Amino acid sequence: MIDSWSGLTGVVLVSLTTLAIGTWGLRISRTTSDFMVASRTVRPGLNASAIGGEYLSAASYLGVAGLVLTFGADMLWYPVGWTAGYLVLLVLVAAPLRRSGAYTLPDFAEARLQSRAVRAVCSLLVVVIGWLYLLPQFQGAGLTLRSAVGAPPWVGTLVVTLVVLANVTSGGMRSITFVQAFQYWLKLTALLVPAAVLLVVWVGDGAVNPAGAGTPDGSGGWSIPLGEGGPQGLYVTYSLIVATFLGTMGxxxxxxxxxxxPDGRAARRTTLVVLGLLGLFYLLPPVYGALGRVYAAELAETGGADSLVLELPRLMLPGLGGEVLTGLLTAGAFAAFLSTASGLTIAVAGVLGQDVTGRRYGGRRLSGVAAFRVGAVLAVVVPGVLALTAADVGLARVVGLAFAVAASTFCPLLVLGIWWRGLTAPGAIAGLVVGGLGSGFAVVWTLVTTATTGWTTVLLGQPAAWSVPAAFATMVLVSRATAGRSRVDARRFMVRLHTPEAVDLER
Structure with a gap:
C-alpha cells in the first residue's frame, strides 16, 4: 500500500524529468571527449550548478539534519568543512589541474610522474572512493522510498541504478551536466519552500525545545561535544576538519x-560560484535539525534520524499541506541521489573505461565510448549490490569516511604534484599506499565494529588527523630518498601547470 501519493509523484516526476533532460543532452554527445569531459566547453555558471548538484548528496540533504538532531550544533562542522574544502581547492588545485589537460586523476598522475604504476594505484583508489561514496546514495534512495512511500529499500536502489545508467551510458558528461545543474536548483527549492512554511508553523505554535529532546544524556542542550568530550572529542573535531577541508580536492x-x-581561469571562476551555491544550500539542513529537536526528538533514539527531513512536514503540519511538502522534499531527496550517483558513475566509468574495460583482451579492444559504457555498468552495479546486502549505515558517516580516504591519498598527490618539483613516482606510490591502507583499514574497522568508546575506536572512526600527515610525510621522505628517479622534464611540466593560457597564446 502506498503511504504517500505525493511522495510517489515526486519520485516519478524527478526520474522522468532527469531522463528527459538527459535525452536532450544526448543530441550533442558524440565523441569520447563529449562523454568524458563534455569536450571542455562547460562555462562557469553551468558548471558550478552542476558541481553543486552532484556534490550535495544524501549526506547533505538528509544526513546533516539527522546529525544536528542527534548530536547538536557541533555537527555543523560537516557542512562548514564540505564548503570550505572548495576554498582550498580554489587556492591550490583548480586552475593547474585544468591546465594539465588530463581527463581523470590517473591521467594527471601519469602525466606528472611518467609512471604506469602510479596510474594503476590511482585508478584503484578512484574506484574504491567512488564505490564507497555510491553506497550511501543507494541506501539513501531506499530510505527515502521506504519513509515517504512505504516501498521496500531495494526499490529505491533499483530506480536510481536504472535512471543513472540510462543517462550516463547514453550521453556521458555532456548529458549529465544539464541534469545536475537542474537538480541543484530543484534540491535548493525543495528544502527552501518547506523550511519557510515549517518555520511559520513553529512560530505560530510557540514551541520550545523540550527538556532532554534529542540529547543522549537528557540535558536538553543544543550542542554536545563530538565523541565523548575531552581529549577524544577534541581529536574527533580536528580530524573531521582535516578530512572535510582536504578531502574535497581528492x-x-x-x-x-x-x-x-575551457581553461584555468574558468576553473577558478567556477569554484568561486560553487562556494556561493554551497553556502546558500547549507543554511537549510540545520533548520530541519533544529525543528526536529522540537517536534521529532524520538527519531534520534530510534535510529531514524536520517529520515527527519522527510518525516518532519507530516509531524508539524498534518493533512494535505504536510503531504504536499513531503512530496516536494521527497523529490529533492531523490534528485540528490540521482545527481551524486551520476557524477560518481561518470568518474569511475572514465577510469574503468580507460584502464580496465578499454584494454585489449583476446586480440580485441573496445572503443572509447563502448569501454566507457561498460565501465559505467560496473561502476553502478557493484555498489548497488553492496547496498542491497550491507547493513544500513549513517549517510553522513560513510561520506565522511570517503572524505578521509580522499584526503589521505589524492590530496597529498595533487598538492605535491602541482607545487613541488621533487615528487617522484616511488614517493607518490609509497604515500598513496600508506594513506590508502591506513584510512582504508579505518573504514573497514568503522563499518564492521560495534565498539563506541576507547581511543582505538576514535582514531579509526576519524582517521584523517593521522593518515593525512602520514601520507604527506611518506611522499616527501621517499621522494627525497629517490631523487635520482624524478621526471627529467618536471620543470617544464610545472611551468605548464602554472602558466595562464593567455601567456601561452602570446608566444
Missing amino acids: LPHVVVRFYTN
Missing part, C-alpha cells in the same frame, strides 16, 4: 568536473 567526481572547463 573526490573523483568533483575533480573530473574541473576538466570540463
Whole structure:
C-alpha cells in the first residue's frame, strides 16, 4: 500500500524529468571527449550548478539534519568543512589541474610522474572512493522510498541504478551536466519552500525545545561535544576538519568536473560560484535539525534520524499541506541521489573505461565510448549490490569516511604534484599506499565494529588527523630518498601547470 501519493509523484516526476533532460543532452554527445569531459566547453555558471548538484548528496540533504538532531550544533562542522574544502581547492588545485589537460586523476598522475604504476594505484583508489561514496546514495534512495512511500529499500536502489545508467551510458558528461545543474536548483527549492512554511508553523505554535529532546544524556542542550568530550572529542573535531577541508580536492567526481572547463581561469571562476551555491544550500539542513529537536526528538533514539527531513512536514503540519511538502522534499531527496550517483558513475566509468574495460583482451579492444559504457555498468552495479546486502549505515558517516580516504591519498598527490618539483613516482606510490591502507583499514574497522568508546575506536572512526600527515610525510621522505628517479622534464611540466593560457597564446 502506498503511504504517500505525493511522495510517489515526486519520485516519478524527478526520474522522468532527469531522463528527459538527459535525452536532450544526448543530441550533442558524440565523441569520447563529449562523454568524458563534455569536450571542455562547460562555462562557469553551468558548471558550478552542476558541481553543486552532484556534490550535495544524501549526506547533505538528509544526513546533516539527522546529525544536528542527534548530536547538536557541533555537527555543523560537516557542512562548514564540505564548503570550505572548495576554498582550498580554489587556492591550490583548480586552475593547474585544468591546465594539465588530463581527463581523470590517473591521467594527471601519469602525466606528472611518467609512471604506469602510479596510474594503476590511482585508478584503484578512484574506484574504491567512488564505490564507497555510491553506497550511501543507494541506501539513501531506499530510505527515502521506504519513509515517504512505504516501498521496500531495494526499490529505491533499483530506480536510481536504472535512471543513472540510462543517462550516463547514453550521453556521458555532456548529458549529465544539464541534469545536475537542474537538480541543484530543484534540491535548493525543495528544502527552501518547506523550511519557510515549517518555520511559520513553529512560530505560530510557540514551541520550545523540550527538556532532554534529542540529547543522549537528557540535558536538553543544543550542542554536545563530538565523541565523548575531552581529549577524544577534541581529536574527533580536528580530524573531521582535516578530512572535510582536504578531502574535497581528492573526490573523483568533483575533480573530473574541473576538466570540463575551457581553461584555468574558468576553473577558478567556477569554484568561486560553487562556494556561493554551497553556502546558500547549507543554511537549510540545520533548520530541519533544529525543528526536529522540537517536534521529532524520538527519531534520534530510534535510529531514524536520517529520515527527519522527510518525516518532519507530516509531524508539524498534518493533512494535505504536510503531504504536499513531503512530496516536494521527497523529490529533492531523490534528485540528490540521482545527481551524486551520476557524477560518481561518470568518474569511475572514465577510469574503468580507460584502464580496465578499454584494454585489449583476446586480440580485441573496445572503443572509447563502448569501454566507457561498460565501465559505467560496473561502476553502478557493484555498489548497488553492496547496498542491497550491507547493513544500513549513517549517510553522513560513510561520506565522511570517503572524505578521509580522499584526503589521505589524492590530496597529498595533487598538492605535491602541482607545487613541488621533487615528487617522484616511488614517493607518490609509497604515500598513496600508506594513506590508502591506513584510512582504508579505518573504514573497514568503522563499518564492521560495534565498539563506541576507547581511543582505538576514535582514531579509526576519524582517521584523517593521522593518515593525512602520514601520507604527506611518506611522499616527501621517499621522494627525497629517490631523487635520482624524478621526471627529467618536471620543470617544464610545472611551468605548464602554472602558466595562464593567455601567456601561452602570446608566444
